Amino acid sequence: MKDVALTDDFALSAARAAIAAAISSARLIGRGDEKAADQAAVDAMRNALNAMPMRGRIVIGEGERDEAPMLFIGEKVGSGEGPEIDIALDPLEGTTLTAKAMPNALCVIAFAQRGGLLHAPDTYMEKLAIGPGYAEGVLDLDAPADENVKTLARAKGVKPEEIGVCVLDRPRHSGIIEALRGVGARVHLISDGDVAGVINTTKPETGIDLYVGQGGAPEGVLAAAALKCVGGQFQGRLVFRNDEERSRAERAGVDDFKKRYTLNDLASKDAVFVATGVTAGSLLDGVRFTNGCVRTHTLVMNSATRTVSELRVKQPV
Numbered sequence: 001m002k003d004v005a006l007t008d009d010f011a012l013s014a015a016r017a018a019i020a021a022a023i024s025s026a027r028l029i030g031r032g033d034e035k036a037a038d039q040a041a042v043d044a045m046r047n048a049l050n051a052m053p054m055r056g057r058i059v060i061g062e063g064e065r066d067e068a069p070m071l072f073i074g075e076k077v078g079s080g081e082g083p084e085i086d087i088a089l090d091p092l093e094g095t096t097l098t099a100k101a102m103p104n105a106l107c108v109i110a111f112a113q114r115g116g117l118l119h120a121p122d123t124y125m126e127k128l129a130i131g132p133g134y135a136e137g138v139l140d141l142d143a144p145a146d147e148n149v150k151t152l153a154r155a156k157g158v159k160p161e162e163i164g165v166c167v168l169d170r171p172r173h174s175g176i177i178e179a180l181r182g183v184g185a186r187v188h189l190i191s192d193g194d195v196a197g198v199i200n201t202t203k204p205e206t207g208i209d210l211y212v213g214q215g216g217a218p219e220g221v222l223a224a225a226a227l228k229c230v231g232g233q234f235q236g237r238l239v240f241r242n243d244e245e246r247s248r249a250e251r252a253g254v255d256d257f258k259k260r261y262t263l264n265d266l267a268s269k270d271a272v273f274v275a276t277g278v279t280a281g282s283l284l285d286g287v288r289f290t291n292g293c294v295r296t297h298t299l300v301m302n303s304a305t306r307t308v309s310e311l312r313v314k315q316p317v
Contacts, residue, residue: 005054005083005113006304011272014111015311017048019296021107022276025092026287026294029279030101037098041091041107041278046070046077049087054078056111059119060088060218073119084114088221094193097279104193104281109274110225116269118221118261121252124239125217125261127194130210131202132231141235141260145176145212146183152210160184164207166197173213180212195275196283198223199299202230206282214239224266226273229301230308234263270304285312292317 024044028037042062049056056078062068071077071091078085087109092098094105110117128141130152138155139148145165153160161184167173169189180187188208190197194215200206217238224234237260240246246257259265276298277284285297298311 005085006111006270006272006302008302008305008307010111011274011300011302011305011307013052014109014272015274015276015298015300017045017052018107018109018274018276019298019313020048021045021091022278022287022296023294025098025105025107026278026289029098029286032099034095034099038092038095042070045089045091045107045109049077050079052078053082054085055080055082056085056087057114058089059086059117060221062091063122085111086114086117087111088117088218088225090195090219090222092278093195093219094278097192101279102191103279103286104190104196104283105278105286106193106196106275106281106284107278108195108222110222110267111272112225112267113269116267116271117225118266118268119252120217120221120266121238121245121249121254123217123245123249124214124241125220125236126214126239127198127220127223128210128212128235129198129201129223129227130233131227134233136233139210139233139235141237144179146179146185148210148212149180149183149185156209161186163209164188165210165212166190166200166208167211167213168192168194168197168215170213176213193281195219195223195226196281198234199226199275199283202227202232203283220261221266222273224263225271226275226301227263228267228271229273229303232263234261234266236261236266272304273299273301275299289317
């Protein structure tokens with residue numbers, strides 16, 4: 001049964017929150033101040049969320065209450081009337097990208113009926129993601145990256161050399177990158193922004209078929225919400241570097257540290273996903289200020305109504 005609360009009108013209202021955050025943070029593109037850019041996005045997004053007719057609760061946000069004055073985990077947002085909604089958000093995914101005027105910075109929000117999004121701890125997560133059109137379970141999180149490329153190539157009916165793989169450019173991924181190139185795959189390295197990296201697997205024009213590697217667990221939930229709207233697949237497992245991260249996971253309700261998470265574990269109910277480009281990237285165009293107007297580009301996806309839309313909005317500054 002579809003969630004009647006997640007209408008397309010609700011999705012458009014949600015898009016306004018991402019757009020407002022993108023416009024505010026875009027004023028700080030290239031200014032070298034990550035904290036100011038993030039705060040601008042937080043302020044604008046929070047104001048827009050509070051105008052929405054819902055009883056919203058942040059399940060993934062800027063951090064715990066003592067670490068984040070606004071949009072913290074557990075914070076209530078919305079008008080106080082309407083459906084109970086859980087919200088995962090990254091007001092500015094790519095603070096460094098914005099501060100340095102680099103591509104692929106986004107403002108990202110996912111919504112689901114209460115209990116529909118995993119409260120993922122702020123730790124790393126091993127991730128494996130593909131877009132729609134493949135048999136369920138075609139890939140294996142525990143298989144080597146090069147073996148998954150070969151498997152995906154067979155499923156797609158192409159050679160491994162025709163498979164594009166997105167990987168965060170980090171020293172921890174050197175072995176994965178070497179294995180991928182060894183099998184002939186095209187490796188697309190990104191400096192930040194793995195939510196966009198995962199979503200790119202759903203868009204053939206990006207040339208990316210597979211996302212692999214470790215990134216933030218909260219971003220994994222956001223990406224899973226997006227994939228749920230278009231039928232992609234996701235596998236993940238939490239990664240802990242120290243006892244503090246294990247304690248953080250326990251506080252978030254995690255009791256199985258070795259659990260392999262599927263897309264439906266992370267986003268168990270219908271979801272609305274919205275993302276607005278801040279800086280231009282492979283997924284979305286960035287905010288542009290021209291002739292007294294501002295132009296934005298937003299992706300809006302709703303699994304409840306099976307709709308995917310791109311909004312290009314022009315409005316006075």
